[in-house]
Amino acid sequence: MNCPFCGYNDSKVIDSRDVNDGIRRRRQCLSCDSRFTTYERLQPTALFVIKKDQRREEFSRDKLLTGLRKACEKRPLPTGAVDKLADDIEAELYHQGKAEIPSVVIGDMVMAGLKNLDYIAYIRFASVYRDFADITILKQEIDTLVGDETEVARPAGQLPLLPGEELVTMAKGHRRRRR
Numbered sequence: 369m370n371c372p373f374c375g376y377n378d379s380k381v382i383d384s385r386d387v388n389d390g391i392r393r394r395r396q397c398l399s400c401d402s403r404f405t406t407y408e409r410l411q412p413t414a415l416f417v418i419k420k421d422q423r424r425e426e427f428s429r430d431k432l433l434t435g436l437r438k439a440c441e442k443r444p445l446p447t448g449a450v451d452k453l454a455d456d457i458e459a460e461l462y463h464q465g466k467a468e469i470p471s472v473v474i475g476d477m478v479m480a481g482l483k484n485l486d487y488i489a490y491i492r493f494a495s496v497y498r499d500f501a502d503i504t505i506l507k508q509e510i511d512t513l514v515g516d517e518t519e520v521a522r523p524a525g526q527l528p529l530l531p532g533e534e535l536v537t538m539a540k541g542h543r544r545r546r547r
């Protein structure tokens with residue numbers, strides 16, 4: 369660690385203490401005597417995501433964030449809310465301490481996070497992520513949300529996402545095709 373003032377490459381540690389998940393060291397340059405602080409933190413070991421087709425891929429916060437941003441596009445969310453959700457999910461993943469995580473686990477965490485954050489973003493993500501593989505599940509989710517209308521606080525006069533009738537018809541057609 370070079371001195372930020374003179375660039376000299378050696379310093380002595382004059383104080384050292386544990387902070388959160390790392391160590392804070394107060395240092396003094398051996399050349400110009402300037403003092404500066406360094407933090408040492410454990411680098412998490414690589415985390416791999418097991419995709420549905422069993423391929424493994426290194427976890428990428430950027431990818432997670434891109435997915436979240438897409439779902440939350442043009443939604444009136446507070447600045448930093450999406451980044452915070454990505455941070456929370458990433459922290460939770462590393463906290464689990466596993467080397468490999470199935471992508472569905474991450475998907476479920478995203479669903480849960482978006483559900484708390486924004487109704488529309490949640491439905492958008494669910495429709496892509498669940499791939500409408502089982503539209504009856506999506507309908508159940510929507511019914512649950514619509515049932516919680518007082519909590520969801522849908523603006524007055526806004527139409528439901530899809531008319532219930534139509535969903536039922538689609539679900540029936542879908543089921544027939546799949547079985």
Ligand SMILES: [Zn+2]
Pocket residue numbers: 371372373374375376397398399400401402
């Ligand atoms: Zn120096």
